[in-house]
Amino acid sequence: MAKTVLAVDDSASMRNLVSFALKDAGYDVIAAMHGKDALEKSGGSKIDIVITDLNMPEMDGIEFIKQFRSRPGCKFTPIVMLTTESQESKKQEGKQAGASGWLVKPFTPGKLIETVKKFVH
Amino acid sequence: MLKAAQGKLVLLMLPSIAPAFIENSRVRCLSALAVSIILFFMITTWMNRLKREADAKYEELGEKHLTESETIIEGVVSLLKEKSLITPVLIAQLREVIDQTEAAALDISDKFISIVGRARNQSSVASEAFQKLSSNGSGSGEALLDVSKKALSGVISSLQDAASVTGRTLSEMELIIRGTESIRKIVSEIEYIAGQTNLLALNAAIEAARAGNAGRGFAVVADEVRKLSDRSNAAANDIRKLVEKVETDIKSIHVTTHSSVSENRRISCEAEKTVEQTLKKIDTTMSEVSAQLDGLTGEARSLAQDIGSIVVSMQFQDITRQRIEHVIEPLVSFKREVEEMEQKTHRAEDVLHSDKASAAGWLEKTYTMESERAVIRNVLGPAQG
Numbered sequence: 001m002a003k004t005v006l007a008v009d010d011s012a013s014m015r016n017l018v019s020f021a022l023k024d025a026g027y028d029v030i031a032a033m034h035g036k037d038a039l040e041k042s043g044g045s046k047i048d049i050v051i052t053d054l055n056m057p058e059m060d061g062i063e064f065i066k067q068f069r070s071r072p073g074c075k076f077t078p079i080v081m082l083t084t085e086s087q088e089s090k091k092q093e094g095k096q097a098g099a100s101g102w103l104v105k106p107f108t109p110g111k112l113i114e115t116v117k118k119f120v121h
Numbered sequence: 122m123l124k125a126a127q128g129k130l131v132l133l134m135l136p137s138i139a140p141a142f143i144e145n146s147r148v149r150c151l152s153a154l155a156v157s158i159i160l161f162f163m164i165t166t167w168m169n170r171l172k173r174e175a176d177a178k179y180e181e182l183g184e185k186h187l188t189e190s191e192t193i194i195e196g197v198v199s200l201l202k203e204k205s206l207i208t209p210v211l212i213a214q215l216r217e218v219i220d221q222t223e224a225a226a227l228d229i230s231d232k233f234i235s236i237v238g239r240a241r242n243q244s245s246v247a248s249e250a251f252q253k254l255s256s257n258g259s260g261s262g263e264a265l266l267d268v269s270k271k272a273l274s275g276v277i278s279s280l281q282d283a284a285s286v287t288g289r290t291l292s293e294m295e296l297i298i299r300g301t302e303s304i305r306k307i308v309s310e311i312e313y314i315a316g317q318t319n320l321l322a323l324n325a326a327i328e329a330a331r332a333g334n335a336g337r338g339f340a341v342v343a344d345e346v347r348k349l350s351d352r353s354n355a356a357a358n359d360i361r362k363l364v365e366k367v368e369t370d371i372k373s374i375h376v377t378t379h380s381s382v383s384e385n386r387r388i389s390c391e392a393e394k395t396v397e398q399t400l401k402k403i404d405t406t407m408s409e410v411s412a413q414l415d416g417l418t419g420e421a422r423s424l425a426q427d428i429g430s431i432v433v434s435m436q437f438q439d440i441t442r443q444r445i446e447h448v449i450e451p452l453v454s455f456k457r458e459v460e461e462m463e464q465k466t467h468r469a470e471d472v473l474h475s476d477k478a479s480a481a482g483w484l485e486k487t488y489t490m491e492s493e494r495a496v497i498r499n500v501l502g503p504a505q506g
Contacts, residue, residue: 009439011223011226011435011438011439011442012223012226012227013223013226013227013229013230013435013438013439014435014436014439016227016230016231016234017230017234017431017432017435018432020230020234020237021432055443055446084439084440084443105436105439105440106432106433106434106436106437106440107432107433107436108429108430108432108433109429109432110429112432
């Protein structure tokens with residue numbers, strides 16, 4: 001059974017391409033445009049891994065990670081941050097919120113899939 | 122204070138300014154008083170004139186500075202207003218740039234995904250078509266080309282078998298023709314026997330006749346033998362004719378068949394060559410199609426791999442978008458600060474106006490004459506508040 005990836009990014013083109021790359025690699029994808037949207041869309045689904053941007057309107061990545069982590073059954077779900085920020089402080093902020101890892105933009109689909117596979121066996 | 126000082130000065134100078142030739146002290150005092158009064162008025166007039174001139178200059182300078190300050194402040198206010206109007210336009214322009222690039226990037230990504238999908242579909246359709254072409258469609262995996270080769274080889278083999286059978290028939294016909302020769306020889310032998318029998322019958326008839334009545338019965342036998350000889354001869358003739366007819370017919374069939382066999386062999390040979398050439402052509406075409414299909418599949422795969430670079434490029438759009446947003450944020454802050462500064466400048470202008478009012482008040486307090494106050498009102502306008 002295919003694993004489900006929750007992909008959160010406010011850029012529609014990024015959502016499109018990330019979803020395409022993940023689907024191409026055999027994953028089911030739930031795409032959301034910001035943290036609030038992601039929480040709504042992933043409510044009734046079993047999420048195997050979360051790929052989220054950090055700078056987003058409505059609810060940013062850090063707040064989303066905190067709220068997602070507080071959900072029952074989501075304590076150990078891998079969360080990968082997609083960010084243009086390579087600063088250590090931003091990574092630390094994300095890690096403190098509950099992120100499992102990060103991927104700095106720009107990245108190739110190969111790198112994305114490799115990262116996803118690292119967390120989802 | 123000034124007037125008091127002037128009075129004191131006159132009193133001190135009064136005795137010394139009286140002319141020395143006037144001996145009468147009263148007269149001297151009176152004259153000195155008169156001179157003093159005259160001097161007092163002259164000095165007072167002169168000092169008032171100086172004061173008026175100084176006030177006028179002060180007023181002129183004050184007015185000039187006020188005007189200049191007002192001009193500068195008005196300029197600053199106008200500039201701030203202008204900048205505070207421009208800033209939202211810049212912000213809106215940048216947001217529109219973000220929206221447009223985002224829409225363009227989305228469009229590009231949609232189109233690219235569609236192209237990859239179509240390429241994959243085409244590759245799949247072509248591969249399926251080739252699979253059908255290169256197999257017999259039964260799913261056994263046997264190549265259509267091999268089936269064709271076998272079928273055509275079977276046809277050629279049948280043609281060759283037919284030619285071989287016909288060849289054997291020709292040989293058999295030749296045997297029959299050779300058999301008819303033997304029959305003809307036998308027939309000749311029969312004819313010879315019939316002739317000799319006829320001769321014997323004739324001799325027997327002659328001998329019977331010579332014997333007279335005693336040979337009458339023998340003559341009947343001799344006649345019957347002669348008749349048999351004639352019938353044998355006639356039968357042999359019939360056989361000869363029949364054999365000749367058979368031989369002629371068989372030879373005719375032999376010639377026709379021989380010609381047909383040669384033609385069949387030629388056709389079979391040509392067909393074999395044509396089939397071989399066709400199969401080679403099919404083989405070559407299939408190889409070419411297979412190579413092209415591999416190329417097509419490779420292209421589709423490569424196109425899918427290109428998505429990697431597209432994804433990377435698209436992220437630069439996203440990075441640019443975030444950088445523009447980082448430009449917008451300080452612009453919004455700048456706009457707010459400009460607005461605050463504009464308000465502060467307005468307040469400064471009010472203060473300046475109030476300073477102007479207070480300067481007018483100070484001058485008004487300094488002046489003692491109604492005419493002097495009238496000058497202030499003329500220059501600075503009616504007093505505020």
